[in-house]
Amino acid sequence: MVISLEVLNPGPLALVEDLGRPGFAHIGVGRSGAADRRSHRLANRLVANPEDLATLEITLGGFAARVRGGGVWLAVTGAGAQPAIDGIPFGLNAVHFIEEGQVLSVGSPASGLRNYLAVRGGFAVPPVLGSRSSDTLSGIGPPPLRAGDVLPVGRPSGDLPGVDHAPVSPVAAARADLRVIPGPRDDWFADPGALARTEWVVSERSDRVGVRLAGTPLQHRWPDRQLPSEGAGRGAIQVPPNGQPVILGPDHPVTGGYPVIGVLVDADTDTVAQLRPGQSVRLRWEQAGIAAAAQSGW
Amino acid sequence: MTQPSIRDYGDRGLMIECGSTTEVLALADALRSARLPMVEDIVAGARTVLVHLGAPGLQASVRSALADIHPNDSHSIEQSEVVIDVVYDGTDLAEVGAAVGMDVEGIVQAHTGTRWRVGFGGFTPGFAYLIGGDERLVVPRRSEPRTRVPAGAVALAGEFSGIYPRESPGGWQLIGRTAATLWDIGRSPPALLTPGMWVKFRAVDPW
Numbered sequence: 001m002v003i004s005l006e007v008l009n010p011g012p013l014a015l016v017e018d019l020g021r022p023g024f025a026h027i028g029v030g031r032s033g034a035a036d037r038r039s040h041r042l043a044n045r046l047v048a049n050p051e052d053l054a055t056l057e058i059t060l061g062g063f064a065a066r067v068r069g070g071g072v073w074l075a076v077t078g079a080g081a082q083p084a085i086d087g088i089p090f091g092l093n094a095v096h097f098i099e100e101g102q103v104l105s106v107g108s109p110a111s112g113l114r115n116y117l118a119v120r121g122g123f124a125v126p127p128v129l130g131s132r133s134s135d136t137l138s139g140i141g142p143p144p145l146r147a148g149d150v151l152p153v154g155r156p157s158g159d160l161p162g163v164d165h166a167p168v169s170p171v172a173a174a175r176a177d178l179r180v181i182p183g184p185r186d187d188w189f190a191d192p193g194a195l196a197r198t199e200w201v202v203s204e205r206s207d208r209v210g211v212r213l214a215g216t217p218l219q220h221r222w223p224d225r226q227l228p229s230e231g232a233g234r235g236a237i238q239v240p241p242n243g244q245p246v247i248l249g250p251d252h253p254v255t256g257g258y259p260v261i262g263v264l265v266d267a268d269t270d271t272v273a274q275l276r277p278g279q280s281v282r283l284r285w286e287q288a289g290i291a292a293a294a295q296s297g298w
Numbered sequence: 299m300t301q302p303s304i305r306d307y308g309d310r311g312l313m314i315e316c317g318s319t320t321e322v323l324a325l326a327d328a329l330r331s332a333r334l335p336m337v338e339d340i341v342a343g344a345r346t347v348l349v350h351l352g353a354p355g356l357q358a359s360v361r362s363a364l365a366d367i368h369p370n371d372s373h374s375i376e377q378s379e380v381v382i383d384v385v386y387d388g389t390d391l392a393e394v395g396a397a398v399g400m401d402v403e404g405i406v407q408a409h410t411g412t413r414w415r416v417g418f419g420g421f422t423p424g425f426a427y428l429i430g431g432d433e434r435l436v437v438p439r440r441s442e443p444r445t446r447v448p449a450g451a452v453a454l455a456g457e458f459s460g461i462y463p464r465e466s467p468g469g470w471q472l473i474g475r476t477a478a479t480l481w482d483i484g485r486s487p488p489a490l491l492t493p494g495m496w497v498k499f500r501a502v503d504p505w
Binding site (some may be wrong): 022023024025026027028029031128129138140181183184228229230231232233235236253254255260262263264265266267286 | 305306307308309310311313326338339340341342343344345346347348350353354418419420421422423424425426427456483487488489492493
């Protein structure tokens with residue numbers, strides 16, 4: 001008997017994600033994958049899955065699903081939301097067993113944006129180009145979840161869960177401080193130091209393609225000069241002509257023509273996945289050399 | 299490689315500058331053939347190759363490895379050729395003609411007269427930036443991009459030609475249309491055009 005999860009309510013956006021499909025840039029296909037990889041990996045570890053099995057990425061809660069065909073171990077990680085089984089709350093970042101016929105729900109988070117639901121065995125939807133990740137820009141991979149979708153659970157491998165609870169700091173609602181390594185196109189800006197001096201605010205117009213920051217526009221050194229298309233990466237801070245930075249997310253286009261003033265330290269890209277519209281962000285140059293130059297008015 | 303400019307791209311990437319897209323094509327191919335274990339993806343651009351690494355902290359060792367990579371000579375890069383049938387009735391033909399000083403017939407002959415080559419992919423699945431065509435066909439992008447360019451549109455921008463695999467916004471100059479399927483997720487391989495392939499355009503009557 002195949003165990004499955006029947007989606008009762010997907011909430012604002014629920015997607016199947018794993019660690020993505022690297023290696024297809026040459027045909028214009030981006031890596032995609034879980035926006036908060038740290039939370040995705042933790043959810044899988046808690047249910048003794050390999051890290052690259054598919055989880056459900058649940059944005060702003062509102063999610064409910066019923067287990068069919070048998071019981072399964074599960075875990076919910078990520079944003080400050082309240083998960084429950086048949087209405088009875090249970091803890092984030094801990095493994096629980098849900099019985100056949102019971103309903104799992106994940107409420108709206110008080111802080112953060114995205115939760116990750118892992119089940120032991122993973123979600124065994126058909127992979128596309130080697131991955132089960134939903135790429136919201138290109139449409140490659142499983143479509144966004146809808147009520148009535150039935151997601152098969154894979155056969156578990158490995159030992160029964162050994163860790164039952166992981167001590168994880170809660171996702172913060174306060175200002176986020178993110179570290180940026182300068183370049184490759186910081187020289188395209190009149191005053192790159194302004195990136196670190198500005199208090200940015202996360203815009204509503206943010207999604208898996210990119211997080212848009214609002215604040216005093218950054219000035220391009222040569223406003224009419226076009227940058228030849230070049231490769232881009234997750235965590236890169238691209239600045240279009242309007243001077244409002246965009247932090248590229250997992251579903252960013254493979255190449256782009258706007259200069260990248262700096263790229264977030266890899267570990268901080270998972271923090272970006274939990275930023276809410278209206279949240280404040282400070283960006284900090286990671287190398288001492290640039291920070292000193294900015295202070296001296298370069 | 300002789301003294302290429304290599305910049306850190308965050309803590310998990312390296313961006314290599316090249317003098318031309320032809321150089322990019324050769325370097326990207328050499329990097330792919332080298333199969334460096336720390337390299338997770340190689341993203342070619344018009345004048346750059348971006349190398350994504352498997353984890354932070356590997357940049358120094360990959361920089362050393364890059365010193366031993368020599369861009370391949372052409373016989374190890376993709377060499378196959380595809381013919382693309384085009385109806386040359388694009389909306390921007392007259393404007394392109396005015397910009398380059400040729401009539402429609404002249405544009406068609408220039409576009410079909412020499413082979414183009416896939417320099418790199420990007421922008422959207424199945425989209426290929428074609429290089430090496432007739433030098434007279436260099437035109438700027440449109441000042442205002444269109445919100446909808448039809449699937450199969452054949453276009454020019456800067457030094458490149460390209461074909462839109464599906465309907466999308468776009469700022470390139472439209473000179474024609476093709477019925478060829480540039481991208482099909484169910485096909486193996488899904489992309490019709492991959493880096494290094496030669497492309498010959500052929501003018502056909504409307505179907």
